[in-house]
Amino acid sequence: MLGTIIHGPRDIRLEERPDPTIVLPTDAIVRTVAACVCGSDLWRYRGIADVPRPTPIGHEYVGIVEAVGSDVTSVAPGQFVVGGFLTSDNTCPVCKTGAHANCQNGTGYDGCQAELIRVQNADGTLLATPEQPDEELVPSLLALSDVMCTGWHAAVSADVRPGSTVVVVGDGAVGLSGVLAASQLGAERIISMSRHADRQAIAREFGATDIVAERGDAGIEAIRELTGGIGADSVLECVGTAESVDQALRSARPGGMVGWVGVPHVTDLPQEHMFWRNVGLRGGPAPVRAYLPDLLQRVWDGHIEPGKVFDITLPLAEVAEAYAAMDERRAIKALLLP
Amino acid sequence: MLGTIIHGPRDIRLEERPDPTIVLPTDAIVRTVAACVCGSDLWRYRGIADVPRPTPIGHEYVGIVEAVGSDVTSVAPGQFVVGGFLTSDNTCPVCKTGAHANCQNGTGYDGCQAELIRVQNADGTLLATPEQPDEELVPSLLALSDVMCTGWHAAVSADVRPGSTVVVVGDGAVGLSGVLAASQLGAERIISMSRHADRQAIAREFGATDIVAERGDAGIEAIRELTGGIGADSVLECVGTAESVDQALRSARPGGMVGWVGVPHVTDLPQEHMFWRNVGLRGGPAPVRAYLPDLLQRVWDGHIEPGKVFDITLPLAEVAEAYAAMDERRAIKALLLP
Numbered sequence: 001m002l003g004t005i006i007h008g009p010r011d012i013r014l015e016e017r018p019d020p021t022i023v024l025p026t027d028a029i030v031r032t033v034a035a036c037v038c039g040s041d042l043w044r045y046r047g048i049a050d051v052p053r054p055t056p057i058g059h060e061y062v063g064i065v066e067a068v069g070s071d072v073t074s075v076a077p078g079q080f081v082v083g084g085f086l087t088s089d090n091t092c093p094v095c096k097t098g099a100h101a102n103c104q105n106g107t108g109y110d111g112c113q114a115e116l117i118r119v120q121n122a123d124g125t126l127l128a129t130p131e132q133p134d135e136e137l138v139p140s141l142l143a144l145s146d147v148m149c150t151g152w153h154a155a156v157s158a159d160v161r162p163g164s165t166v167v168v169v170g171d172g173a174v175g176l177s178g179v180l181a182a183s184q185l186g187a188e189r190i191i192s193m194s195r196h197a198d199r200q201a202i203a204r205e206f207g208a209t210d211i212v213a214e215r216g217d218a219g220i221e222a223i224r225e226l227t228g229g230i231g232a233d234s235v236l237e238c239v240g241t242a243e244s245v246d247q248a249l250r251s252a253r254p255g256g257m258v259g260w261v262g263v264p265h266v267t268d269l270p271q272e273h274m275f276w277r278n279v280g281l282r283g284g285p286a287p288v289r290a291y292l293p294d295l296l297q298r299v300w301d302g303h304i305e306p307g308k309v310f311d312i313t314l315p316l317a318e319v320a321e322a323y324a325a326m327d328e329r330r331a332i333k334a335l336l337l338p
Numbered sequence: 339m340l341g342t343i344i345h346g347p348r349d350i351r352l353e354e355r356p357d358p359t360i361v362l363p364t365d366a367i368v369r370t371v372a373a374c375v376c377g378s379d380l381w382r383y384r385g386i387a388d389v390p391r392p393t394p395i396g397h398e399y400v401g402i403v404e405a406v407g408s409d410v411t412s413v414a415p416g417q418f419v420v421g422g423f424l425t426s427d428n429t430c431p432v433c434k435t436g437a438h439a440n441c442q443n444g445t446g447y448d449g450c451q452a453e454l455i456r457v458q459n460a461d462g463t464l465l466a467t468p469e470q471p472d473e474e475l476v477p478s479l480l481a482l483s484d485v486m487c488t489g490w491h492a493a494v495s496a497d498v499r500p501g502s503t504v505v506v507v508g509d510g511a512v513g514l515s516g517v518l519a520a521s522q523l524g525a526e527r528i529i530s531m532s533r534h535a536d537r538q539a540i541a542r543e544f545g546a547t548d549i550v551a552e553r554g555d556a557g558i559e560a561i562r563e564l565t566g567g568i569g570a571d572s573v574l575e576c577v578g579t580a581e582s583v584d585q586a587l588r589s590a591r592p593g594g595m596v597g598w599v600g601v602p603h604v605t606d607l608p609q610e611h612m613f614w615r616n617v618g619l620r621g622g623p624a625p626v627r628a629y630l631p632d633l634l635q636r637v638w639d640g641h642i643e644p645g646k647v648f649d650i651t652l653p654l655a656e657v658a659e660a661y662a663a664m665d666e667r668r669a670i671k672a673l674l675l676p
Contacts, residue, residue, distance in 0.1 A: 093568050099593025099616055104568075157618065230431050230442075255437025257620065264613050268606030275602050275622045278437055280495065282595065282618025 002338070003114030004319045006057045009047030010327075012320040017056070020110065020118035025071035026089075028122035030063040030081060034142045035113045035336045036310065037322050038085070039172050040263050045323050048265070056111025059085040060145040062138060063117065065126070072122045079128040082296060083119055084288025085109075085146040090124030100124075100287035113319055115338045127292045130300060139307025139335055140299045143177065145288070147333070148295060148306040150261045151177025151238065153286035155185055158234035158259030162186030165227050167251045168208075170238030171199040173309040173333040174261060176206055178236040180306055183207025184298070187234070191226055193219060193247070199332060202308055215247060223251045232256060237283070242266040249273040249281070259283045310335040340676070341452030342657045344395045347385030348665075350658040355394070358448065358456035363409035364427075366460035368401040368419060372480045373451045373674045374648065375660050376423070377510050378601050383661050386603070394449025397423040398483040400476060401455065403464070410460045417466040420634060421457055422626025423447075423484040428462030438462075438625035451657055453676045465630045468638060477645025477673055478637045481515065483626070485671070486633060486644040488599045489515025489576065491624035493523055496572035496597030500524030503565050505589045506546070508576030509537040511647040511671040512599060514544055516574040518644055521545025522636070525572070529564055531557060531585070537670060540646055553585065561589045569594060575621070580604040587611040587619070597621045648673040 003017040020029055035058055043049040044057070065079045075081055088095055088103035095103050107120045119125055133141060140148075151174050160166055166182040168175050171194035182190050183206060191210040192203035200211050212222045223231060231253035237245055240262025248258045250273055260283040273279060298304045312331040314322050315338075322334035341355040358367055373396055381387040382395070403417045413419055426433055426441035433441050445458045457463055471479060478486075489512050498504055504520040506513050509532035520528050521544060529548040530541035538549050550560045561569060569591035575583055578600025586596045588611055598621040611617060636642045650669040652660050653676075660672035 093566050094592050097568075097571070097591060097593055099591070102592030102616055228431050230435075233435070253435060253437070254432050254440030255435055255625070260613065264609055266609065269609050269612075271602055271604060271607050274607075274619070275598065278440055278620075278622035278625075280618060280620025281612070282616075282620070284613045284616035287593070287616075 001115040003111050004057050005054050006044055006051055007054045008051050012323050014319050020116050022069045025069040026121055027069045028072055028119045029066040030117045030119055031066045032061050032063040032115055032338045034138050035061045037326055037334045058111050058113030059109050061112040061117055062142045074123045075126045075128050080132050081126040081128050082141050082144050083126045087121040087125040088289050089121045090289055098290045100289040101285035127296055139310045140305050143306035144295050147173040148177045149288040149291045150174050150286040152181040152291050154178045154236035154259040154261040155181035157283040158236050159257040160185045160187050160234045163188045164233045165189040166234045167191045167223055167232040168236045169193050169244050169248045175238035176202050176309050177306055178238050179203050179208050180206040220250050238262050240264045249279055252279045254278050309333045339453040341449050342395050343392050344382055344389055345392045346389050350661050352657050358454050360407045363407040364459055365407045366410055366457045367404040368455045368457055369404045370399050370401045370453055370676045372476050373399045375664055375672045396449050396451030397447050399450040399455055400480045412461045413464045413466050418470050419464040419466050420479050420482050421463045425459040425463040426627050427459045428627055436628045438627040439623035465634055477648045478643050481644035482633050485511040486515045487626040487629045488512050488624040490519040490629050492516045492574040492597040492599040493519035495621040496574055497595040498523045498525050498572045501526045502571040503527040504572045505529045505561055505570040506574045507531050507582050507586045513576035514540050514647050515644055516576050517541050517546050518544040558588050576600050578602045587617055590617045592616050647671045
C-alpha cells in the first residue's frame with residue numbers, strides 16, 4: 001500500500017509500504033476513505049519538533065473496515081467508521097471517567113495518511129455510521145477524528161454553557177471547530193480572534209458573533225469592550241504558543257475558565273494571570289471516543305457541518321503539496337483522498 | 339482602641355490606635371467579638387513576605403455592628419455579623435458572576451486583629467446572623483470569614499461532586515476545612531494528606547475516609563493505591579508551595595481537577611503534569627460572599643462545625659503568642675478575643 005513518511009523538515013514522501021495486518025485480536029484494518037493533515041503535523045514539518053528518523057505520519061481518518069481481529073465485536077468488515085487520533089479501549093478505569101485520551105491501553109497509529117490503517121483497540125476506538133454516508137458527509141465525519149472533537153474539548157474544558165460569553169484564540173481548524181462547539185453548547189456571545197478574512201467567514205458561519213483582529217494588549221482591550229469591561233466567561237486556547245496562552249489567560253474574566261487544546265510549546269505557565277484573578281486552566285488531548293457518539297449523531301442529522309474547515313482536497317499522491325499549502329497558509333486544512 | 343501591628347519578622351505588637359470612623363457612606367464600623375491569625379499572615383511573620391513598614395494586620399473577624407454609613411441598608415447597629423477577608427460590593431459585573439474576591443470595588447482591611455474594624459462595602463460584605471448567636475457558635479461563624487469559605491472554594495474549584503474521590507493536600511485550617519467541604523458536597527472518598535495526629539483526628543471528624551502521611555513519590559503511590567490505580571477525581575491544594583502544587587497535580591487522575599487556594603509561592607506552573615494528563619487547575623482567593631449565605635445557614639443549623647479548627651483561644655493582648663504558637667505548630671489556628 002501507499003503511505004506517507006516524513007523524512008525531515010519539509011520532506012514529505014508517499015511511499016510503498018507493507019500492508020498492515022491484524023496483530024492483536026482487538027485490532028481492525030481500515031481502508032482509508034479520507035485522511036487529512038493536522039496542524040500538529042506541521043510542528044515536525046517546520047522543524048520545530050524533531051524527526052530523528054523517517055516516520056509514518058497522520059492520525060486522522062475515516063474509512064471502511066477491511067478486517068477485524070477475533071475479539072472485535074462492535075464493528076464488522078464493510079462498515080464505514082470514524083476513529084479518533086488516539087486509540088482507546090473504552091473499558092479501562094480512566095476511560096470510564098471519560099478521559100479516553102489517557103486510556104491505560106491507548107496507542108497511536110503507524111501513519112494514517114495512507115491507504116490502509118491498523119487500528120488497535122478497535123472496539124473502543126471506531127464508531128460505525130448508521131449506514132454508508134453520502135459523499136458530501138465525508139468531510140464532516142472526518143473532522144470528528146480530531147479537530148471537531150478537539151474544539152469540543154476546548155469548549156467543555158472552558159465550561160461553556162448556555163448564555164456564556166466565549167473567546168476563541170486561534171482561527172485554524174481547531175479554533176473554528178471551537179466556535180462551532182461553543183455555539184452548539186449555547187454560548188450567547190462568541191468572539192473569534194482572527195486576522196484572515198476567509199477564516200472569519202467560516203467563524204461567522206459557525207456561530208461567531210464578533211471578530212477581533214487585534215492581538216496582545218490591543219486584543220485584550222477589544223475583548224474587554226465586548227464583554228462589559230470584565231473579559232469572557234470561557235476562553236478556548238487553540239494554538240499552543242506562549243503568546244496565545246498568555247492571550248487566552250488574560251482574555252478571561254475573573255473567575256473565568258480557559259480550555260486549552262493547542263499542543264503547548266510553552267515550558268511553564270504564567271501563574272500570575274491565574275491565581276489572583278481566579279482564572280482556571282483545563283484541557284489537553286481530546287477524549288474523542290467520549291464525544292464521538294453525540295457528535296456523529298449531530299453530523300448525521302445535519303445539525304453541524306464541521307467539514308467546512310477543509311478548504312482544499314487533494315489526492316493522497318499530492319500529500320506533500322497538502323503540507324505546503326497548510327504551512328504557507330494557503331489552506332486552513334487539507335483533505336486527502338487515496 | 340487596641341490593634342495589632344506587624345513591625346517585621348516575629349515582631350507583633352498590640353498598640354493603641356485611633357478608633358476607625360465612617361469615611362464613605364457605604365462603610366460600617368464593627369466591634370470585634372472574635373478575630374484570628376491566618377496561615378497567610380505567617381508569610382510576613384516568618385520574613386518570607388516583606389514588611390516594608392509597621393502595618394496593621396489581620397483579615398478575619400466576627401462582631402457587632404457599631405455604626406453604619408448613610409448608604410448602608412442591609413445591616414444595622416447591634417446586629418452580629420460575619421465578613422469575608424476581602425470586601426466586595428456584591429453588585430459590580432464581576433460580583434454578579436460570583437467572583438466576589440475580584441470585586442471591581444473590593445478592598446482589604448486596615449487590620450482586623452483589633453477591637454474595632456472599618457468595613458468598606460458593608461452591604462456587599464457583611465452578613466448578619468438571624469439573631470445573636472450562642473457563644474459556642476462564635477468559632478464556627480468566625481471560620482466563615484476565611485478558612486471555611488477558602489476550603490469550600492478549593493472543593494468547588496476542584497469540581498467535587500457526589501461520589502467523587504478527593505485528595506486534600508495540606509492539613510492546616512484550610513485543608514481541614516476543605517475536607518469538611520468535600521464531605522458536604524457528597525464526596526465518597528476523602529484522602530487527607532497529613533502527618534500530625536491531632537490534625538488527622540479533626541480530618542476524620544470532618545469526613546476524611548483515609549489518611550496518607552507520605553509525601554512526594556511515596557505519597558503519589560499511596561494515593562494511587564487508594565484510587566483504583568489512577569489518582570483522584572479532585573485534589574484540593576491548600577498549601578501553596580512548589581512541592582505541594584506538584585503533589586496536588588500528580589495526585590489527580592487523568593482528566594481530574596485541582597482546586598488551588600494556597601497563596602502560591604511558586605513562580606511558574608509545571609505544565610508537563612497538566613496538559614498531557616488532562617489535569618486542570620482552578621482557584622484563587624475565595625469569593626466569600628458568594629458562599630456565605632449557604633455556609634452561614636449550615637453553621638446556624640448545626641450541620642457543620644468548622645470552628646473545630648481553632649485549638650487555642652487567647653485574649654487579643656496575647657496576639658504575639660498566637661502567632662508564635664501557629665508558627666511553631668503548637669496550634670492549628672488561634673482564636674483571639676478582644
